[in-house]
Amino acid sequence: MARPDLRARRQKVSRLSSGLWLLRAVGAYVLLQFSWWAYLLTQTGGEKAWHMVLGEGSVFAFLLVFGLVRLERGIKKERARLERERHMFMGVTHELKTPLAALQLGVDTLRRVKLSAEDEASVLGNIQSGVKDLERRVNDMLVATRLQGLSEVKAAPFSWDEAMRSVVDRLGAHAQDRLTCPEAPKADLQVEGDRELWGLAVANLIENALKHSTGQVHVEWQCDGYLASVEVVDEGEGIAPADREQALKPFSRLTEEGEGTGLGLYLVAETVRAHGAQLEMEQKAKGGFSVRAVWPQRR
Numbered sequence: 619m620a621r622p623d624l625r626a627r628r629q630k631v632s633r634l635s636s637g638l639w640l641l642r643a644v645g646a647y648v649l650l651q652f653s654w655w656a657y658l659l660t661q662t663g664g665e666k667a668w669h670m671v672l673g674e675g676s677v678f679a680f681l682l683v684f685g686l687v688r689l690e691r692g693i694k695k696e697r698a699r700l701e702r703e704r705h706m707f708m709g710v711t712h713e714l715k716t717p718l719a720a721l722q723l724g725v726d727t728l729r730r731v732k733l734s735a736e737d738e739a740s741v742l743g744n745i746q747s748g749v750k751d752l753e754r755r756v757n758d759m760l761v762a763t764r765l766q767g768l769s770e771v772k773a774a775p776f777s778w779d780e781a782m783r784s785v786v787d788r789l790g791a792h793a794q795d796r797l798t799c800p801e802a803p804k805a806d807l808q809v810e811g812d813r814e815l816w817g818l819a820v821a822n823l824i825e826n827a828l829k830h831s832t833g834q835v836h837v838e839w840q841c842d843g844y845l846a847s848v849e850v851v852d853e854g855e856g857i858a859p860a861d862r863e864q865a866l867k868p869f870s871r872l873t874e875e876g877e878g879t880g881l882g883l884y885l886v887a888e889t890v891r892a893h894g895a896q897l898e899m900e901q902k903a904k905g906g907f908s909v910r911a912v913w914p915q916r917r
Contacts, residue, residue, distance in 0.1 A: 822882035827852035856907025
């Protein structure tokens, strides 16, 4: 089922590209014909014809060009959307193969091989871990699909401090004392946005920092009613400036041995974009790497 769907998407992109060239050709032909008719009219009609060409002709030419430009932009936008969907579809297919193959291997092992109680428990543990990994990947992909082309979020008021602290508390239980944050509760100021998306974005930042560094990871957040911000600082080497744009693309891995879906920073960047916020990356002078989201509040 996947291949015919992918083939159909490619055909749609190809048809849009052909339609774009046809639109340009027709537009150029119409403008050339209009220019020729205007020239003939001015040669035979005298001064009155010149006024008509400069007046009505200019309006007609402007409307024609304006319409063609708008139509071309619409076709380009649709082509870009189809390309994004095709890349997402290919990425989803690729990302699900590995965990599904691992689960199938575990199930086949239990069915065909008589194992000791210890080995059976180990295989079951691997299957359970695989199921959790598959669940996480599917969840990331669903959120990525939801964020694609999202112009605005379903905004609702929520406590910025409570939302950030709940993410840190949840991940801190498995961080082996590597995760720190301000102990004193921040002012309970309300922001208006999608709490689920922000929670997932911050969780991805923290998980990336824990995975790609070996020291402490510190999370700091603030909200003063005008700006809400969250910053995750680790002690690792971070991302080189030349690689930062690539790191924000879906299914992007900067190292071949990288694990996960490659969607973490993409989900962060899309959440930031959908809320009208800014994402900043900085290599710290004293060592370490910082990723900071700054979100202006509407008042």
